[in-house]
Amino acid sequence: MSSLALINEFLGQPPNASSHGYQIDHILEFCHWFMGALFLGWSAFFIFVLIRFRRGRHPAADHHGVKSGVSTHLEFSVVLIEAVLLLGFAIPLWAKRVNQFPPGKEALLVHVVGQQFSWNFHLPGPDGQFGRRDVSFLSNSNPIGLDPNDPAGKDDIVTAGELHVPVDRPVITELSSKDVIHDFFLPEMRIAADAIPGSLIPMWFTPIKTGTYEVICGQLCGLGHSGMKGTLVVDTPADYQTWLKERAELAGSQGAPPAGAQKTENKAAATPAPSPSPGG
Numbered sequence: 435m436s437s438l439a440l441i442n443e444f445l446g447q448p449p450n451a452s453s454h455g456y457q458i459d460h461i462l463e464f465c466h467w468f469m470g471a472l473f474l475g476w477s478a479f480f481i482f483v484l485i486r487f488r489r490g491r492h493p494a495a496d497h498h499g500v501k502s503g504v505s506t507h508l509e510f511s512v513v514l515i516e517a518v519l520l521l522g523f524a525i526p527l528w529a530k531r532v533n534q535f536p537p538g539k540e541a542l543l544v545h546v547v548g549q550q551f552s553w554n555f556h557l558p559g560p561d562g563q564f565g566r567r568d569v570s571f572l573s574n575s576n577p578i579g580l581d582p583n584d585p586a587g588k589d590d591i592v593t594a595g596e597l598h599v600p601v602d603r604p605v606i607t608e609l610s611s612k613d614v615i616h617d618f619f620l621p622e623m624r625i626a627a628d629a630i631p632g633s634l635i636p637m638w639f640t641p642i643k644t645g646t647y648e649v650i651c652g653q654l655c656g657l658g659h660s661g662m663k664g665t666l667v668v669d670t671p672a673d674y675q676t677w678l679k680e681r682a683e684l685a686g687s688q689g690a691p692p693a694g695a696q697k698t699e700n701k702a703a704a705t706p707a708p709s710p711s712p713g714g
């Protein structure tokens with residue numbers, strides 16, 4: 435669905451690359467046109483009033499005031515349009531983002547951990563199981579605190595700054611932070627959510643165009659905030675599998691003992707990490 439997006443483009447909004455983004459673009463574009471019309475209307479009215487009721491023409495105050503109902507009708511129409519925008523479009527769109535998560539099996543679940551001033555991404559690796567995380571394991575070489583004793587974490591993929599996802603598949607990102615409040619913002623995906631220490635906040639989107647996109651931090655989180663950037667690469671399914679394989683091989687060569695044989699035995703011990711969303 436394409437539409438006139440003159441103001442969005444004028445304001446420098448990058449082209450949308452997510453399945454729900456056009457709805458956000460429509461609301462933004464319409465709101466800007468509506469506000470522009472209100473601005474022109476009220477400005478014209480203001481100038482009219484300054485001239486019409488100037489002191490030279492009205493030396494004494496008129497105690498009867500306005501008799502026509504035009505301004506009341508106008509005000510009411512503005513309130514009505516704003517109510518329709520809010521109740522008819524904005525709130526349902528927001529409710530869908532926060533209430534209707536894609537099923538866990540269908541979606542790709544990624545842990546996103548913010549820190550001053552970078553983004554860490556954590557994927558479960560070939561076994562589909564996330565390794566346990568704990569703050570006591572945090573170090574420079576273990577930026578997300580992956581438990582080295584948990585077999586489920588042996589093949590996990592941890593990347594700094596770059597996340598790959600396949601096109602046309604819903605992605606659930608579970609956000610957290612190691613220090614202060616950050617905001618995981620994907621402008622081209624038309625989505626953002628805060629990463630708050632001590633919380634796991636799920637957010638989801640479906641990329642519909644392959645390409646390389648910017649990840650930025652949307653909260654003023656410290657002196658290096660403006661440099662807190664990352665890359666989101668939306669791959670074709672084949673490219674994504676290649677990337678996964680490469681990363682998994684890297685993870686395998688870095689991790690301690692090979693985990694192949696122990697994978698199935700420790701499943702129960704491997705899932706104590708709280709997860710607010712279904713995923714896998």
Ligand SMILES: [Cu+2]
Pocket residue numbers: 548549551615616617651652653654655659662
């Ligand atoms: Cu930040």
